[in-house]
Amino acid sequence: MRVSFSLLIAAAALAAGCSQAPAPAPLDTRKAAEAAIAAAGNALAQAAEAKDLDKCMSFYVDDPVLFVPGAPAVVGKDAVRQAFQGFLGVQSLKLETSGVIIDVAAAGDLAMERGSYSNTITDAKGKTTTETGKLVLVWKKQADGSWKIAADTNAGDK
Numbered sequence: 001m002r003v004s005f006s007l008l009i010a011a012a013a014l015a016a017g018c019s020q021a022p023a024p025a026p027l028d029t030r031k032a033a034e035a036a037i038a039a040a041g042n043a044l045a046q047a048a049e050a051k052d053l054d055k056c057m058s059f060y061v062d063d064p065v066l067f068v069p070g071a072p073a074v075v076g077k078d079a080v081r082q083a084f085q086g087f088l089g090v091q092s093l094k095l096e097t098s099g100v101i102i103d104v105a106a107a108g109d110l111a112m113e114r115g116s117y118s119n120t121i122t123d124a125k126g127k128t129t130t131e132t133g134k135l136v137l138v139w140k141k142q143a144d145g146s147w148k149i150a151a152d153t154n155a156g157d158k
Contacts, residue, residue, distance in 0.1 A: 030104040037102050037111055037139050037147050044149075045095040051088045057081055060149045061140055067153035080152075092122035097135070111139040111147065117154065132157045 040059055047055035057077065066074040066083055074083045087093075100115035113136070120130045138151035 029108050030106075033104045033108060033111060033141070033147065034102045037104075037113060038100070040139075040147055041097070041100070041113065041137070045097070048084075048088060048095055049093055051093070053081065053084055053088055056084055056088070060152075061142075064149055065151050067151075069155055090121045091124050091126070092120075092128075094120040096120075102139075109141045111141075113137040113139060 044056060044059045047059075057080070060077060060080060062077055063075075064077060064080050066080050068074070068083070074080050096118045098116045098118070100113060102111055102113045104111040115135055116132065117135045118130060118132045120128060122128045133154050133156040135154045136151075137149050137153075139147045140150040141147055
């Protein structure tokens with residue numbers, strides 16, 4: 001029985017191709033993204049409590065949208081800055097979140113943060129009020145690897 005030399009070469013090449021290890025799976029960076037977003041959220045709360053408006057705004061994309069109950073959508077960084085300026089104008093502010101879940105998209109470029117919040121505000125007359133509710137933030141990964149808020153909304157419990 002004669003076997004063609006070219007047939008042997010083709011069979012050997014096919015066998016070699018089949019025995020190669022599969023390509024490694026892409027690195028899943030979602031856990032690292034969750035940690036980065038959680039850290040950014042904490043830093044934003046600290047900046048708000050310190051009444052550092054510029055630092056607060058550094059956590060938002062250039063064209064964010066802010067939805068607050070009972071008011072029209074606030075669109076654009078300048079409009080969001082004005083909204084924050086009023087919020088930060090109170091005498092004292094304490095922000096807390098709980099039950100926060102951060103879901104990072106498989107593509108690793110967008111994430112949704114959801115949870116509960118409690119804002120304790122003391123006005124200039126010394127009156128303290130606490131508002132509780134739910135929040136949702138949409139985070140977008142930036143070219144430099146940082147995460148910034150593209151959309152921010154909340155709903156009070158009452």
